[in-house]
Amino acid sequence: MIDIKNLYLTFGDNIFFEDVELSLREHKINVILGPNGAGKTTILKILTGILKPDKVSEFGLISKKIFYLPQKISYPKGLDVEEYISSVFFKDSMVKWFLTKEEKNRLDDIINKLGLSHIKNLSMEKLSAGELQKTNIAIGLLSGAEVFFLDEPTSNMDLINQIKILDMIKKLTEQKEITAVVILHDLNLAESYGDYFIGITKEHKIFCKSKEGFFTKDMLKNIYGINFRITDDGERVYVRVDK
Amino acid sequence: MRKNKIFSIVILLFLFLGCFYLSVFAGHDGFGVDLFLKSFQLNDRSEDAVILELIRYPRAIKAIVAGVCLALAGLFLQTVSKNPLAEPYITGISSGAGLGIVLSVLFFNSANYSFFGFLGAMVSSLLVISFAGFRKFSITKLILVGLSINIFVSALISMIILMNSEKSYSMLYILSGNLTENNLVSDKHLLLIFFVILLFSAFLIPKLNFLRLDEGMVFSSVKHKNMYSIFFIICSALLTSLSVLAAGILGFIGIIAPLISKMIVGQDFRYLFFVNIFLGASLILFADFLSRTLIYPMQIPLGLVVAFIGAPVFVFFLTKKGDILND
Numbered sequence: 253m254i255d256i257k258n259l260y261l262t263f264g265d266n267i268f269f270e271d272v273e274l275s276l277r278e279h280k281i282n283v284i285l286g287p288n289g290a291g292k293t294t295i296l297k298i299l300t301g302i303l304k305p306d307k308v309s310e311f312g313l314i315s316k317k318i319f320y321l322p323q324k325i326s327y328p329k330g331l332d333v334e335e336y337i338s339s340v341f342f343k344d345s346m347v348k349w350f351l352t353k354e355e356k357n358r359l360d361d362i363i364n365k366l367g368l369s370h371i372k373n374l375s376m377e378k379l380s381a382g383e384l385q386k387t388n389i390a391i392g393l394l395s396g397a398e399v400f401f402l403d404e405p406t407s408n409m410d411l412i413n414q415i416k417i418l419d420m421i422k423k424l425t426e427q428k429e430i431t432a433v434v435i436l437h438d439l440n441l442a443e444s445y446g447d448y449f450i451g452i453t454k455e456h457k458i459f460c461k462s463k464e465g466f467f468t469k470d471m472l473k474n475i476y477g478i479n480f481r482i483t484d485d486g487e488r489v490y491v492r493v494d495k
Numbered sequence: 496m497r498k499n500k501i502f503s504i505v506i507l508l509f510l511f512l513g514c515f516y517l518s519v520f521a522g523h524d525g526f527g528v529d530l531f532l533k534s535f536q537l538n539d540r541s542e543d544a545v546i547l548e549l550i551r552y553p554r555a556i557k558a559i560v561a562g563v564c565l566a567l568a569g570l571f572l573q574t575v576s577k578n579p580l581a582e583p584y585i586t587g588i589s590s591g592a593g594l595g596i597v598l599s600v601l602f603f604n605s606a607n608y609s610f611f612g613f614l615g616a617m618v619s620s621l622l623v624i625s626f627a628g629f630r631k632f633s634i635t636k637l638i639l640v641g642l643s644i645n646i647f648v649s650a651l652i653s654m655i656i657l658m659n660s661e662k663s664y665s666m667l668y669i670l671s672g673n674l675t676e677n678n679l680v681s682d683k684h685l686l687l688i689f690f691v692i693l694l695f696s697a698f699l700i701p702k703l704n705f706l707r708l709d710e711g712m713v714f715s716s717v718k719h720k721n722m723y724s725i726f727f728i729i730c731s732a733l734l735t736s737l738s739v740l741a742a743g744i745l746g747f748i749g750i751i752a753p754l755i756s757k758m759i760v761g762q763d764f765r766y767l768f769f770v771n772i773f774l775g776a777s778l779i780l781f782a783d784f785l786s787r788t789l790i791y792p793m794q795i796p797l798g799l800v801v802a803f804i805g806a807p808v809f810v811f812f813l814t815k816k817g818d819i820l821n822d
Binding site for chain 1: 707757
């Protein structure tokens with residue numbers, strides 16, 4: 253469990269987060285949900301250290317190695333998949349001209365593991381949205397990060413690619429390689445892949461719940477301000493908007 | 496893929512050697528093969544040997560220094576700013592150098608003007624970088640501050656030229672860019688500074704392989720990405736100022752050399768480094784050859800020749816492989 257306690261954030265005179273408390277489960281998929289403008293990306297930016305809060309009494313991420321993948325990113329041109337992923341090896345050392353043998357092996361391992369080996373020499377411009385996202389996850393893994401912050405990692409993808417990416421993230425958390433903190437919009441996808449849920453309301457109140465606690469009529473109404481119909485077929489829970 | 500890239504570097508190396516040959520040995524009377532062969536004789540005190548030693552070699556060295564510096568500076572700035580239009584003079588250097596040159600013509604009758612250009616370049620780039628701010632640094636701010644200073648100082652330069660009509664011809668001629676003589680900094684010192692900065696850049700360049708990743712990605716061990724950016728910008732300001740010292744103000748090379756190199760070899764900066772410096776040097780050496788021979792015995796200002804050959808070459812590459820620059 254990674255805890256964050258007594259978090260305050262103001263923009264000018266406007267109080268955005270007031271005495272917020274939240275916790276993340278390690279080696280699980282933590283899903284952040286909420287309407288537009290609630291502060292999903294803002295909380296992600298605070299957790300990754302991009303945005304400094306005004307006050308925080310406990311910040312459990314301080315000793316963790318993190319990787320933040322924003323929603324929209326641009327790709328350098330004229331690189332193949334292998335070259336793109338290998339960019340991360342030039343991260344730490346000031347002077348480095350060549351990859352070590354060990355780094356080359358790790359690169360090969362990750363490419364095989366994420367199922368990119370058949371396209372490793374293809375140029376980045378030719379990849380699908382799902383394949384592009386896999387290369388970014390590969391970069392995160394090679395950076396040695398333990399906690400992955402992913403801002404809508406499956407936006408602009410068709411259903412099959414969404415599932416492929418989320419399956420992969422799920423597998424990585426189950427193998428205890430990473431802790432994932434993911435912003436998602438699709439409640440049903442969130443329900444099937446998420447382990448632990450952080451709901452943010454329009455008033456910037458934060459609720460941290462397990463799956464059972466989160467997918468209730470009251471909780472969802474609290475967060476989104478509209479009524480939902482929840483069906484439980486014994487195997488899993490389905491969410492629909494109640495008109 | 497890797498073999499192709501090494502092959503590109505070798506081709507560019509030969510292009511560079513070819514242009515060096517043209518710049519040093521060829522003249523209006525031919526391609527100078529006999530001159531080339533004679534240059535291997537020791538203790539040759541003939542007129543030809545003196546021309547080579549006193550005029551041609553120093554010119555070629557300055558062309559190489561200017562070409563390499565501008566190409567590298569452009570590569571740094573384009574990568575750090577992720578903007579293909581970024582050029583070495585963005586940081587206010589061209590106008591600063593121009594002001595230095597114009598003032599030196601005005602007060603010292605154009606003696607050592609490139610040294611004053613160098614001083615002006617250093618001062619203006621330092622000014623722009625510090626206005627852009629070290630703590631809350633942003634590349635957009637840098638570009639806009641640089642633009643403003645460029646416009647302000649350019650107006651100042653125009654004023655000075657207009658108000659001193661008797662010297663305006665020599666001012667305009669010098670501002671067009673030339674491989675020049677100056678007595679304050681000898682060629683040896685120029686080369687020494689050049690090699691130090693080049694070596695430094697060679698060590699740093701693979702870091703750009705990391706900086707090519709989207710800047711929105713955050714890794715916990717990299718807290719000061721801005722630091723690297725500022726570092727590369729200061730480095731490119733130094734390189735550009737050095738190019739002013741060698742050749743005055745030469746526009747365009749700093750934009751096209753890195754872009755053409757990217758189209759040739761892609762974005763692995765370890766390969767790009769070599770392709771880029773060979774290409775930058777080749778372009779200026781070849782332009783120098785043309786500027787001396789095209790309408791002999793007149794010399795066309797080097798900066799103009801660079802524009803004349805640079806623009807068509809660049810457009811040619813754009814139509815062939817311009818896709819690589821699209822977003």
